[in-house]
Structures are given as structure tokens and as C-alpha cells.
Amino acid sequence: MEKAMIELLKNGVDETLYMTLVSTLIAYVIGVPLGVILFVTDIKGICKNRIINFFTGAIINLIRSVPFLILLVALLPLTRIIVGTTIGADATIVPLVVAAAPFVARMVESSLKEVDSGVIEAAKAMGSSKLQIITKVIIPEAKPSLLIGATIAISTILGYSAMAGFVGGGGLGAIAINYGYYRYKTDVMLITVAFLVLIVQLFQEAGLKFVNRIDKRLR
């Protein structure tokens, strides 16, 4: 394979990692508070609030029900306002975050729901404030599950980032589409897919290893 192609693939891997990790990070900054809000305002939650719970849930469901490819195109004006351009890796981050944050919120919510209600009751009985119950009991107790959720979120966002190649996004997805699909270069297609598989495997395995180390719950 010629040198230019190798250089291209190397760039593609870098861009994919950059898009995936930055998007995941921002999605978590937005998604964790949303997930916590969903959890605590639930009927059985510690700050029961029907209205907030309903509206947060409705907005999340609304965004989640739009297919990613449609969202990608629909968000182009917003992307232009925020990043200044609609092509390249930076431009892909905007729709990735918008699509991933509600997904992360639901993942976080379901992780928090796994926490034994007895432990929350005990924290309440001890006289912990609501903030202390969230930060000192619920989140630490859900940490292993939250991390498993994060590995799943990374794989999903990686998949989304590849899709963005269709509308001018960067990374391995763009290479697979532009060279492998439009120019019938099957070898490039296979190599990019192999790289994507490898990256998903790496994150998944490393994530699970780490979780097994920190999980002290009954097994």
C-alpha cells in the first residue's frame, strides 16, 4: 500500500479517537446531571417531582427517537453556528453530543436504579442531606455500573461517528465511505472496518477489566 494511504489511515484513527472521546466526555458532562435528575425526581426518588421528571424524560425521548442520520443533517445550521463549519472532525462533535447526551442520561438513570433502595434508606435515616445521598451513596454505589455504561456509550458513539462520514464528517468512517464505498477500494474498506473493530474491542476490554477491579459488590 502506498505511503499516502497509510498516512490517511493514521489520520483517520486519530480523528476517530478524537471525535469519540471528546463527544463522550461532553455527552457525560450533560448526561450525568440529566440522568441524576431523572432518577431523583422519579415517583420513588428522593426529590419526587412529577413535572420535572415528565419534561426531562419527554425531551430525552424526543431526541432519542430521531434517527441519527436525520439528526446529523437537521443540526447542520446549529453546527455552523457553534463550530463555524459543517465538515471535518470538529463539526461532527456537535451532532454526536446532541445524540449521545440523552442516551447517556438513560444509561446513567438505569445504572442508578440498580442501587439497593435499602442503602439509600439507610443514608436518609442517618440524616444525610439529599446532595450527600446523591454524591456519597448513590453515585459511588453505582460506579461499576456507570463505567460499564460508559464502555457501551463509547462503542455507540464510535458507530455514530463513522456514520457522520456520509455528510462530510472526518475519521475512519469518512475514509471507509469516500475510498471504500465511492471508489470501490475494498481493501481500504476492510482495513478501516478492522480498525474500528479493534478500537471497540480495546475500549470494551479495558473498561470491563477496570470495572472488575473496582466492583466490591456481592458476586
Place this chain on the structure above:
Amino acid sequence: MAAYVEFKNVRKTYKTGEVEIHALNDAGFEINRGEFCVIVGASGAGKTTILNILGGMDTLTEGSVCLDGVEISTMNSRQLTAYRRYDVGFVFQFYNLVQNLTALENVEMATQLSKDPLDAANVLEQVGLKERMKNFPAQLSGGEQQRVAIARALAKNPKLLLCDEPTGALDYQTGKAVLKLLHDTCKKTGMTVVVITHNHAISAMADRIITVKNGKVEKTVINENVKSVEEIDW
């Protein structure tokens, strides 16, 4: 002199749709300071409701509840949180320890809340877990976990220790050992201890026995002939 704990004409009504359920109906009793008190009754009699009201976890519909001269029944939720933080310690049937914290960290979580806590490591030593402080709950037996839970409640140095079926999930011998620990704590430190149980045999070791039936206190008996845990069987 007024009693340490006063529970007067308490009514607690739960509404589920159209139906009203009286969990407690004109229930009343008193407990003196430093007593080992057992509240006994069948499932659904209202024992846990009494404990939750006494511990500031639940509010009441009618009546009044006082601890050490302070009325609890009129407190708002912020005051109740402070009350739970400084004045009561809870022990649950299923321990309810934080699984991702060690025994010591679990106790420290409680001491960080209190104004006047005991030393977490010392309390764990007192309950016989000196060697297990660094262990996680999953590495401890049921009896040991309950000891951690008791240490967690005691370390806050509360006025009142409330135990909801503390031996309910333990085998016979372990259960007895936990009861002995609670009784010894009561007698050595002068802590007022309230234990809820459906097991009548346990009441033989109490200074005061409160029998609850259908949301009412059926009778309160001062036990003249207190037996040690070793002497009772069930």
C-alpha cells in the same frame, strides 16, 4: 418527670386512592432513658410505622411524639433531617451497608455527619471487628455486616438507637450474639435502645415490653425479671 420518649395518642393514616388505612390508631407509650425496650407484634401490626415515626423517617397524622423533651411531631422535613443526623441511630434487618466502601469507611460516613461522633475505628473494635475494618461488606458474614451496621449507628453517638428486626436475616446463634451486643451497649453506655421484633421470646431480655396489635399499643409491661440472652431460647 416526663419520660425520655413519649408517644401520645398517635394516629397514622395512609391514603391509597379512596381507601384510608390506619397504620396506627391512638397508639401511646413511654420509654425511660437507658432502657432496653422491645416492641413486639405480628407483621402489619404497626411496629415499623412506630419506629419510622420515632426515628423521624415518617410523619404522623395526629398525636405527639417527644424525645428528651423535644417535640418531633411538629418538625418540618429539614428539622427532621437534622434530628436524624444528631439524635437517632438506625439498624436495619438487611444491614444496608454501602457495598463499595470498607467497614471502616461505612462507619466514617456516619461519623462525618455527627457533631459529636465517637472514633470510627474504636467503635468497630468495640463490636468485635478490629481485624475486619479494611474488609468490604461482601467479604463479611451476615453477623459481621450487622455489627458494622450497629457500629455505624453507634458511632454517631445518638440519643436513641432504633433497630428494626436486627436479627431477622441472621441464624439463631449469630442473632443471639447481635442481641447480646445491643444489650451490652445499652447497659454499658446508658444508650436507650429500641428493638422491634415479631419474636416474643426476645422480649424476656427487655426492661420494657411494648406489645402492638392492629395499630394500637395493646399493653406496656415493665419486665421485673430480665433474663440474659443466654437464658432465652426460641
